[in-house]
Amino acid sequence: NAGVTQTPKFRILKIGQSMxxxxxxxMNHNYMYWYRQDPGMxxxxxxxxxxxxxxxxxxxxxxxxxxxxxxxxFPLRLExxxxxxxxxxxxxxxxxxxxxSEQFFGPGTRLTVL
Amino acid sequence: xxxxxxPEKLLSVFKGAPVELKCNYSYSGSPELFWYVxxxxxxxxxxxxxxxxxxxxxxxxDLNKGETSFHLxxxxxxxxxxxxxxxxxxxxxxxxxxxxGTLLTVNP
Numbered sequence: 261n262a263g264v265t266q267t268p269k270f271r272i273l274k275i276g277q278s279m280x281x282x283x284x285x286x287m288n289h290n291y292m293y294w295y296r297q298d299p300g301m302x303x304x305x306x307x308x309x310x311x312x313x314x315x316x317x318x319x320x321x322x323x324x325x326x327x328x329x330x331x332x333x334f335p336l337r338l339e340x341x342x343x344x345x346x347x348x349x350x351x352x353x354x355x356x357x358x359x360x361s362e363q364f365f366g367p368g369t370r371l372t373v374l
Numbered sequence: 375x376x377x378x379x380x381p382e383k384l385l386s387v388f389k390g391a392p393v394e395l396k397c398n399y400s401y402s403g404s405p406e407l408f409w410y411v412x413x414x415x416x417x418x419x420x421x422x423x424x425x426x427x428x429x430x431x432x433x434x435x436d437l438n439k440g441e442t443s444f445h446l447x448x449x450x451x452x453x454x455x456x457x458x459x460x461x462x463x464x465x466x467x468x469x470x471x472x473x474x475g476t477l478l479t480v481n482p
Contacts, residue, residue: 308467
């Protein structure tokens with residue numbers, strides 16, 4: 261299993277441009293999440309999904325959109341990039357086992373908006 | 375509202391010394407707490423969860439409901455323990471609320 265994969269690894273955008281951050285998981289997890297990580301601020305939840313066709317806002321959803329057409333894919337869309345969206349973005353998926361729940365993270369996408 | 379506080383941004387210890395990373399939480403229900411670790415150039419990964427009461431890589435963490443704490447401890451730090459450590463609180467739909475993280479440096 262590849263686990264959670266994200267593309268691209270790095271991206272530089274100009275203000276006002278748009279882009280989609282891709283996230284795919286091959287573990288058949290229903291739950292998926294997008295976080296942003298800013299220095300000294302920890303991880304903040306942007307959006308999450310409990311299954312195909314179902315998404316909901318997290319703590320910091322403004323400026324972002326998501327979709328979940330399949331169990332495997334959970335892309336994050338930035339429509340009008342702003343410097344405040346410069347961050348490292350992590351996608352994660354989750355399952356629950358008899359040992360408790362666990363989130364599995366992708367390697368991250370480092371985005372710079374200039 | 376859920377909140378996780380990690381009071382130390384940076385923690386530096388010498389190899390072989392004990393280490394304690396502090397975590398306090400605010401939650402109205404029965405908490406589910408985790409420690410996640412991010413080694414240099416690696417992805418974030420689960421270190422341990424309070425439900426399993428396990429010891430991973432020599433680390434332990436005990437949930438203290440009276441003090442609303444979930445401190446991470448290791449009696450003898452190793453250089454390979456140097457990493458960013460995040461305390462996290464579980465919520466509905468397995469969502470996590472993260473603390474701001476503590477960067478642990480273990481010096482030789």
